[in-house]
Amino acid sequence: MTGATARPVDLRSDTxxxxxxxxxxxxxxxxxxxxxxxxxxxxxxxxxxxAALLGxxxxxxxxxxxxxxxxxxxxxxxxxxxxxxxxxAHIARAELGAHAAYTGLTMRTWSDPRGxxxxxxxxxxxxxxxxxxxxxxxxxxxENTHNFAGGTVAPLADLEALRxxxxxxxxGIHLDGARIWNAHVATGVPxxxxxxxxxxxxxxxxxxxxxPIGSLVVGSADAVAExxxxxxxxxxxxxxxGVLAAAGLHALEHHVERLADDHAHARLxxxxxxxxxxxxxxxxxxxxxxxxxxxxxxxATEGVRVSALGRTTVRLVTHLDVTRxxxxxxxxxxxxxPR
Ligand SMILES: *Cc1c(COP(=O)(O)O)cnc(C)c1O
Numbered sequence: 646m647t648g649a650t651a652r653p654v655d656l657r658s659d660t661x662x663x664x665x666x667x668x669x670x671x672x673x674x675x676x677x678x679x680x681x682x683x684x685x686x687x688x689x690x691x692x693x694x695x696a697a698l699l700g701x702x703x704x705x706x707x708x709x710x711x712x713x714x715x716x717x718x719x720x721x722x723x724x725x726x727x728x729x730x731x732x733x734a735h736i737a738r739a740e741l742g743a744h745a746a747y748t749g750l751t752m753r754t755w756s757d758p759r760g761x762x763x764x765x766x767x768x769x770x771x772x773x774x775x776x777x778x779x780x781x782x783x784x785x786x787x788e789n790t791h792n793f794a795g796g797t798v799a800p801l802a803d804l805e806a807l808r809x810x811x812x813x814x815x816x817g818i819h820l821d822g823a824r825i826w827n828a829h830v831a832t833g834v835p836x837x838x839x840x841x842x843x844x845x846x847x848x849x850x851x852x853x854x855x856x857p858i859g860s861l862v863v864g865s866a867d868a869v870a871e872x873x874x875x876x877x878x879x880x881x882x883x884x885x886x887g888v889l890a891a892a893g894l895h896a897l898e899h900h901v902e903r904l905a906d907d908h909a910h911a912r913l914x915x916x917x918x919x920x921x922x923x924x925x926x927x928x929x930x931x932x933x934x935x936x937x938x939x940x941x942x943x944x945a946t947e948g949v950r951v952s953a954l955g956r957t958t959v960r961l962v963t964h965l966d967v968t969r970x971x972x973x974x975x976x977x978x979x980x981x982x983p984r
Contacts, residue, residue, distance in 0.1 A: 651948055651974070652948075653945070653948045653949065653950050654948060654949050654950065654967060654971040654972075654974060654975040655950045655966070655967075656914075656949065656950060656951050656961035656962055656963065656967065656975060657950050657951060657952040657961075657962065658852075658952065658962050658964075659824075659852045659853045659907075659928060659962045659963070659964035659965075660851055660852060661964065661966065662855040662964050662965045662966045663857075663966065664855070664856070664857050664892055665855065665965075667895065667899070668855070668856070668892050668895045668896065668899075671891045671892065671894070671895040672888045672889070672891045672892050672895075673888075674891070675687045675887040675888045675890070675891035676887055677885035677886070677887035677888060678885065678887065679884050679885065680706070680882075680883050680884060680885070680886055680887075681877065681882040681883070681884060685884075685885060685886060685887045685890070686887065687887030687888075687890045687891050687894070688706050688886055688887055688890040690890070690894060691704075691706060691859075691861075691890040691891075691893050691894050692704040692705060692706055692861065694894065694897060695848065695861045695863060695893075695897070696863055698836045698837065698840075698897070699822075699825075699836055699837060699839070699840030699846060699848070699863045700836075700837030700838075700840040700841050701840055701846075701863045701864055701865065702864070702865050702866040702869070703863075703864065703865065703866045703868075703869035703870075704861045704862060704863045704864075704869060705861060705862040705869050705872050705873055705876060706859060706860075706861055706883070706886065706889075706890055706893075707847075707859075707860045707861060707862060707876060707881060708858060708859070708860070708881055708883065709851075709858075709860055710735075710821075710823045710847055710848075710849040710851070710852075710860040711740045711741075711743055712860070712876070712879065712881055713847035713848070713849075713860040713861060713862045714735070714736050714740060714743075714744075714819075714821055714847045715740070715743050715744055715747050715748065715879075716847075716862050716872040716875050716876055716879075717819055717845040717846060717847045717862045717863075717864065717868070717872065718736065718744060718748065718750070718784065718786065718819045718845070719744075719747070719748040719750070719875065720817075720844075720845055720864065720868040720871055720872060721783055721784040721816075721817035721819055721844060721845060722748065722750045722783040722784050722817075723748070723749075723750070723783070724748065724749035724750065725749060725750075725751075725780070726750055726751075726780065726781050726782075726783045727750060727751045727752060727753060727780045727781065727782050727783065728744075728750060728751075728752055728782075728783065728784045728785065728786050728819065729752070729753055729754070729755065729767055729770050729771065729782060729784070729785045729786070730752055730754055730755075730785070730786040730787075730788075731754060731755060731756065731757055731760050731761070731762075731763075731787075731788065731791065731794075732754035732755065732756040733756075733760060733791070733792075733793040733794060734754070734760075734786060734788050734791075734821065735788060735792055735793070735821055735823065736752070736786055736788075736821055737752055737754060738793065739792075739793075747879065750783075751780055753770050753780075755767060755769075755770060757794075758794070759791070759794050759795075759797045760788060760791030760793065760794025760795075760797050760799075761791070761794075761797065761799050761800065761803055762785075762787055762799060762803040762804065762806075762807050764803065764806050764807060764810060767785055767807065767810065768810065770782070771814065771816075773814060773815070773816065782816060783816055783817065784816055784817040784818065784819050784844075785807060785811060785816060785817075785818055785819070786818075786819040786820075786821060787799055787804065787807070787818065787819070787820055787821070787843070788820075788821040788823075789804075789820060789821075789822055789824075789825055789828050789839065790824045790825075790827050790828050790831075790926070790927050790929070792823070792824070792929065793931070793954055793960075794931070795924070795925070795929050795930060795931035795960075796824070796827065796911070796925070796926060796927035796928055796929030796930070796962075797926055797927075798827075798828045798831055798832055798926045798927065799828070801832070801834055801838070804839070804842045805842065807842075808842045808843075817844040817845070818842065818843040818844050819843065819844065819845050819846070819847075820839070820840075820842075820843040820845070820846035820847070821846075821847055822839065822846045822847060822848045822849075822863075823847065823848065823849040823852055823860070824849070824852055824853060824927065824928075825839055825846070825848055826848075826853060826854060826901050826904055827853055827904050827907075827908070827927040827928055828927065829901075830901065830902065830904040830905050830908070830927075831904075831905075831908055831926050831927050840863065844864060844865075844868070845862065845863065845864035845865075845868050846862075846863040846864065847860060847861070847862055847863070848860060848861050848863060850892070850893040850896050850897075852964075853900070853904050853907060853928055853964055853965065854893070854896035854897065854900045854901065854904075854965075855896055855900050855964070855965040855966075856889075856892040856893045856895075856896045857889070857892055858889050858892070859889055859890065859892065859893045900965060903965070904927075904928065906969075907927075907928040907963040907964055907965070907967070908925075908926070908927050908928055908963075910928075910963040910967060910969065910972035911925050911927065911928045911929065911930050911961075911962075911963045912925050913972050913973070913976055914930055914961060914963070914972060914975060914976050914979060915930045916976070917975075917976035917977070917979045917980040918930065918932055918976075918979050918980070920932055928962055928963045928964065929960060929961070929962050929963075930960070930961050930962075931954065931958060931959070931960045932958070932959050932960075932984075933957050933958055933959075934957060934958075934959050934984045935957065935984065936956075936957070937953035937954070937955060937956055937957050937958055937959050938953055938956075940953075940959050940982065940984065941953050941959065943982055943983075944978060944979070944982060947978040947981075947982070948974075948978065949974075949975045949978045949979065961975075961979075
């Protein structure tokens with residue numbers, strides 16, 4: 646009996662981190678101002694840093710990735726227009742219909758086992774101007790890494806092919822880059838290369854990077870200016886949030902390269918779970934079991950918390966607060982539980 650008495654190993658999500666002592670010090674020491682007036686120097690520094698990393702003109706600090714996705718995507722797609730995306734995309738499944746509720750856009754989806762870009766399917770779905778009955782396609786959205794497909798990285802060649810297609814047909818590309826840092830660390834592809842292949846992006850500091858809050862819209866100066874207006878309209882204008890931006894700057898400085906440790910821990914857990922570690926590219930492992938809810942409950946009694954993504958799908962996510970020892974302990978439990 647390993648788990649019940651020790652601290653549980655929480656693999657439900659990489660949002661479950663607590664700010665480190667050094668991050669808390671950076672937050673306490675942050676210079677602040679009223680950001681609605683554009684006077685918070687730490688927020689501005691974070692926005693400039695993230696824009697530069699992704700190779701874009703500007704960025705906008707937002708409370709959540711969902712808000713950043715809504716703001717970014719609405720710069721490309723208007724009311725009654727559509728975006729194409731993969732069927733398990735976070736924008737389609739996990740934002741409570743925000744894009745329909747706020748922007749009034751619609752979505753059509755393709756399905757790819759690894760959550761990637763299926764260019765043939767995109768070409769097939771694509772309908773920019775089919776006359777008076779058909780919804781007009783304005784953008785294609787990609788998710789890199791892809792959360793529900795298991796932290797998969799979109800191959801660069803696929804992204805380049807999609808860029809060529811989008812340029813040839815005058816549509817935009819939105820990147821849900823909540824975990825673009827993981828893709829960068831896993832492949833060595835520069836963040837600016839990923840950024841350069843899309844028109845707008847949303848990136849999160851609150852996942853593997855370990856900040857308590859924070860996401861950014863990244864794009865052209867125009868797209869970000871428009872997003873700033875809509876952020877305020879949605880009630881997302883924030884004041885002395887340099888204390889939060891400081892956590893993000895600290896995370897970008899200290900917590901990007903270490904994502905490689907999370908990836909190694911995920912492969913270790915995959916092996917214990919009889920999942921081919923070669924297919925585990927970053928910090929997420931997804932597996933089919935007989936009954937996901939029962940599996941989650943059984944793991945919890947052994948001190949390992951994982952989450953159900955569906956009736957038979959279980960997900961685990963490694964992060965900053967999961968040590969090598971935690972991963973080894975969890976691996977022991979996962980290897981022993983009936984599936
Ligand atoms: C977590 C996540 C988001 C944003 O989530 P919030 O909880 O709104 O910050 C967006 N996309 C993906 C792929 C995510 O995993």
